[in-house]
Amino acid sequence: MPQYFAILGKSDNPVYEAEFTTQQGQQGQLQKGFPQHLKELNPFIMHASLDIIEDLQWKLNSNVQHGTNNSGFGSFLRSKNVNVTDNCYLGKVDHFYGLAITAYLTFSGMKFVMIHGNLDKNSTQVDDNAVKSFYQEVHELYIKTLMNPFYKINDPITSAAFDTRVRSLARKYLNK
Amino acid sequence: MSQRIILPSTSDDRVFNNSDGYEYTIGPKQSLPNEASSQPTPSRLYSESLMFRKQEVSLSAVTFLFGEMIAHIHNTSKTASECEVKLNDYGFVIGSKLLELLNLRASVPSNTYLRSSNFLSSSTPTNTSANAMHSGSNTTASRTVSGVSDIYYNQENSAESLTTLISSMRSRDLTILDILQFIHGTVWSYLFGHVSDDLVKSSERENEYMIVDNLPLLTQFIPNGVSCDFFVCGIIQGFLNNAEFPCSVTPHLMPLKGFDQRVIYLIQFDKHVLEREGLRSE
Amino acid sequence: MPQAVLVINKSGGLIYHRDFEEVEVEVEDRNKPSSNDLLILASTLHSTFAIASQLTPKAIQLQQQPLPNLVPYVPMIDPDNLVPRKKLGSFKGDDYFKEPFQNWNKSGIRSIKTDQFTVYIYQSLTGLKLVAMVSNRSDTINETVVNNLLRRIYCLYSDYVMKDPFYSLEMPIKSELFDTKLRNLVKQL
Numbered sequence: 032m033p034q035y036f037a038i039l040g041k042s043d044n045p046v047y048e049a050e051f052t053t054q055q056g057q058q059g060q061l062q063k064g065f066p067q068h069l070k071e072l073n074p075f076i077m078h079a080s081l082d083i084i085e086d087l088q089w090k091l092n093s094n095v096q097h098g099t100n101n102s103g104f105g106s107f108l109r110s111k112n113v114n115v116t117d118n119c120y121l122g123k124v125d126h127f128y129g130l131a132i133t134a135y136l137t138f139s140g141m142k143f144v145m146i147h148g149n150l151d152k153n154s155t156q157v158d159d160n161a162v163k164s165f166y167q168e169v170h171e172l173y174i175k176t177l178m179n180p181f182y183k184i185n186d187p188i189t190s191a192a193f194d195t196r197v198r199s200l201a202r203k204y205l206n207k
Numbered sequence: 208m209s210q211r212i213i214l215p216s217t218s219d220d221r222v223f224n225n226s227d228g229y230e231y232t233i234g235p236k237q238s239l240p241n242e243a244s245s246q247p248t249p250s251r252l253y254s255e256s257l258m259f260r261k262q263e264v265s266l267s268a269v270t271f272l273f274g275e276m277i278a279h280i281h282n283t284s285k286t287a288s289e290c291e292v293k294l295n296d297y298g299f300v301i302g303s304k305l306l307e308l309l310n311l312r313a314s315v316p317s318n319t320y321l322r323s324s325n326f327l328s329s330s331t332p333t334n335t336s337a338n339a340m341h342s343g344s345n346t347t348a349s350r351t352v353s354g355v356s357d358i359y360y361n362q363e364n365s366a367e368s369l370t371t372l373i374s375s376m377r378s379r380d381l382t383i384l385d386i387l388q389f390i391h392g393t394v395w396s397y398l399f400g401h402v403s404d405d406l407v408k409s410s411e412r413e414n415e416y417m418i419v420d421n422l423p424l425l426t427q428f429i430p431n432g433v434s435c436d437f438f439v440c441g442i443i444q445g446f447l448n449n450a451e452f453p454c455s456v457t458p459h460l461m462p463l464k465g466f467d468q469r470v471i472y473l474i475q476f477d478k479h480v481l482e483r484e485g486l487r488s489e
Numbered sequence: 490m491p492q493a494v495l496v497i498n499k500s501g502g503l504i505y506h507r508d509f510e511e512v513e514v515e516v517e518d519r520n521k522p523s524s525n526d527l528l529i530l531a532s533t534l535h536s537t538f539a540i541a542s543q544l545t546p547k548a549i550q551l552q553q554q555p556l557p558n559l560v561p562y563v564p565m566i567d568p569d570n571l572v573p574r575k576k577l578g579s580f581k582g583d584d585y586f587k588e589p590f591q592n593w594n595k596s597g598i599r600s601i602k603t604d605q606f607t608v609y610i611y612q613s614l615t616g617l618k619l620v621a622m623v624s625n626r627s628d629t630i631n632e633t634v635v636n637n638l639l640r641r642i643y644c645l646y647s648d649y650v651m652k653d654p655f656y657s658l659e660m661p662i663k664s665e666l667f668d669t670k671l672r673n674l675v676k677q678l
Contacts, residue, residue: 035235048235064237073235088451089487091381119376138310138379139303139449167370174307175253184303184449191227192250198238199247266579267652274654281654428578428652430664435654467669 032148033064034205035073036197038173039142040185043081045074046141047188051201065148077144080125080132084144087121088136119170120163131157135166139184143169165204172196257369259312266424273425277435291437298441303449305442309393314377315369379450382484383476386450387416390443398442399424404469414476418443421466433460436470443472453477490678491621491635492606494642494671495527498659499616501535503528505662509675534620538610542596561589563637565677578648585644592636600632611639619643630678638678645670 038047052064065073118136125132127146135143143166147157176182176193227248229236276297284290380386387406395403399420409415425439426432436458444456454476461471496505506527522530564584577585592599594612601608604625609632611619619639623630649667650656656664 037235045231047229048231049229050235050237052238088379089381089483091487118378118381136379137307138377139306140451164370167373167376168368170376171257171311171368171370172253174257174311175255177304177307178257179252183300187229187231189228189230190250190252192248192253194228194236195245195247196253201238270579270652274652277654428649428666429655430649430653430666 032206034148034201035065035077035146036169036201037074037077037144038169038188039077039081039144041140042185043078043142044185045187046185047193047197048074049194049197049201051198051205069148073146076127076130076146077132079127080134080144081142083124084121084134084136084142087124087134088140090118120159120166122159123157133157133162133166135163135170137170137173141173161204165200168200168204169197172200254367256367257308257311258315270425270428273435273438274429276438277429287434291434294435294437295441295444298438298443299445299448302442302445302447304445305394305397306446306449309389309397310377310379311369311373313389313393314373314375316372316374381487383416383452383480386447386452387418387474390446391418394442394446395420398439412475414478414481416474416476418472418474419461419469420472421463421469423468423470426470427468433458433470436472440472443474447474447476452480454480490675491623491630491638493622494675495531495618495620495622496642496646496662497531497535497618497620500659501532502659503531504660505667507668507671509672531620534608534610535618538597538612538618541598545596558592558595559589560592560636560640561633562587563634565637565641565674578645579652580644580648585641590640609635609639611636611643613643617643617646619646634678638674641674642671645674 034051036049036051037045040046050064050070064070119138121134121136123131124134129149131147133145133147137143145162172193173188176188176190177184182188277294280290280293280297284293380389391403391406395401395418403418404421405417405419407417407419409417420439423432423436423439426435429435440456440458444454447454447456454474456475457473459471459473461469463469490509493506493508495503498504506524564587577583580586592611593614594610597612598610600610606622606624609621609623611621613619619642621635621639623635645667646662649664649670650662653664656662
């Protein structure tokens with residue numbers, strides 16, 4: 032399963048983007064990423080889900096509401112199977128032709144968004160626990176970036192160290 | 208490398224091999240299979256733990272540094288208001304970064320500190336004796352970094368990632384009261400070593416709240432130094448603005464008997480913060 | 490209670506002066522020194538001090554045991570503020586210091602005794618002089634107590650004057666905080 036991951040800043044500007052691809056063990060096989068036409072659509076798909084994220088951002092006790100018999104507006108898209116008490120991880124917020132979109136909000140409202148692709152045309156299943164752990168680890172890396180006195184909030188994160196760490200986290204949690 | 212033009216998202220490998228970090232003019236990089244075996248780029252910033260370590264800094268050193276900062280701003284500003292704006296901006300950056308850091312630290316369950324320090328420090332008795340010595344009457348002019356620090360040093364190396372200790376993140380603060388409580392308690396303790404002396408809601412205006420400090424730590428040696436408290440205002444403002452609670456903060460000197468330097472930080476939230484809260488609480 | 494406290498900078502200029510008016514009114518009225526008189530007094534004291542440090546008798550210089558330099562600590566507790574562990578500026582604990590301290594004034598004048606009053610001088614390592622004038626009528630104050638008082642004033646100076654970003658070195662002290670803290674301190678005597 033390929034993933035498209037992005038950190039969006041205060042004005043929905045990209046702060047960091049990455050594509051994670053499955054690792055197929057066999058040598059010589061092309062690794063499976065998003066097809067070229069989807070690749071260019073990814074940022075658009077992601078931005079389309081931002082309205083839902085911003086609605087959820089200010090939802091008081093968002094955990095109580097979603098359940099199986101929930102019919103509230105916007106929540107029919109959501110699935111959050113983990114029973115969590117925090118409101119940082121929003122779970123699956125949107126979908127787009129079988130692609131699932133999950134989101135996470137940091138304390139300062141930076142949006143971590145990820146599009147989960149699928150290869151075999153089935154609807155994508157998201158492992159909430161793994162995705163949540165991934166987001167939390169990236170969140171900590173992001174805070175470490177903030178501790179850099181030369182980093183300004185909302186600037187793109189161009190550090191190679193950040194990049195390699197995020198990718199190794201993706202391998203650890205998303206593409207086992 | 209020398210010429211880098213804006214390219215659309217592309218899978219062209221030539222481009223990716225040249226850059227090492229994220230390049231916003233190019234777009235997302237794809238993970239490569241040979242990366243899996245490679246070592247992560249070494250970086251002090253990312254391998255350091257964010258764990259809270261008990262360290263005390265000499266108050267004299269801090270006030271001298273703060274004094275030099277004021278003197279520098281004073282010399283490079285033309286008007287008093289320019290001075291205040293600059294001071295506010297310095298604090299703003301600190302406040303906005305503290306928002307993320309302190310919330311993450313607050314997510315770590317408090318008993319983890321105890322457990323891990325017991326587990327990691329082979330010399331727990333030293334720890335307690337150092338603390339006892341510290342709390343005793345130490346009347347030298349400068350406060351020294353206590354001996355606890357080398358015990359925590361071991362811990363620092365072992366817990367590179369704090370999230371492994373966190374079962375669930377602290378909830379984002381969604382109401383004015385929640386976030387002000389956090390500032391009153393956690394932020395104040397982190398910055399000044401004690402919770403703020405009071406947190407009051409204005410009886411006259413809906414959008415005004417006040418944080419009271421009986422003795423401002425940084426400006427206590429500066430005569431008529433209320434305008435220097437714009438630094439702390441900046442910290443509060445940066446914290447709240449980044450948490451999407453836009454507001455303006457101003458310091459006011461309100462002496463009380465026994466507390467000649469009592470300062471009130473007046474927080475005025477933008478109207479739409481109240482509107483949002485009104486809408487959401489229904 | 491001392492009659493006056495002066496602070497003289499290292500080049501002999503008077504940078505701070507405070508009278509304590511618990512002397513009888515008639516004495517005060519008769520001849521209150523003008524600010525010019527005080528400046529002259531300060532610089533005279535400064536030069537006399539400098540000359541005196543050159544005049545130290547050879548006998549004392551050659552003495553195996555130097556003059557006693559250690560001043561014992563005399564506690565001064567504020568009767569109004571008996572709150573435990575009240576912080577004193579950048580100092581920890583309930584008093585500025587609690588150990589006996591070195592007198593850095595090794596070869597200059599330590600005190601001048603006259604019929605009316607006694608002048609005590611405390612010198613810091615940087616050449617700053619703190620002067621207290623004590624009326625001979627108040628018999629409760631001896632040299633040790635005055636030295637303790639002056640050292641506390643020196644602690645106040647290091648907090649409320651040196652840590653003020655708007656103060657330039659060697660200039661007159663205008664800090665209100667220093668003034669009020671000093672008056673509170675003297676009131677404790």
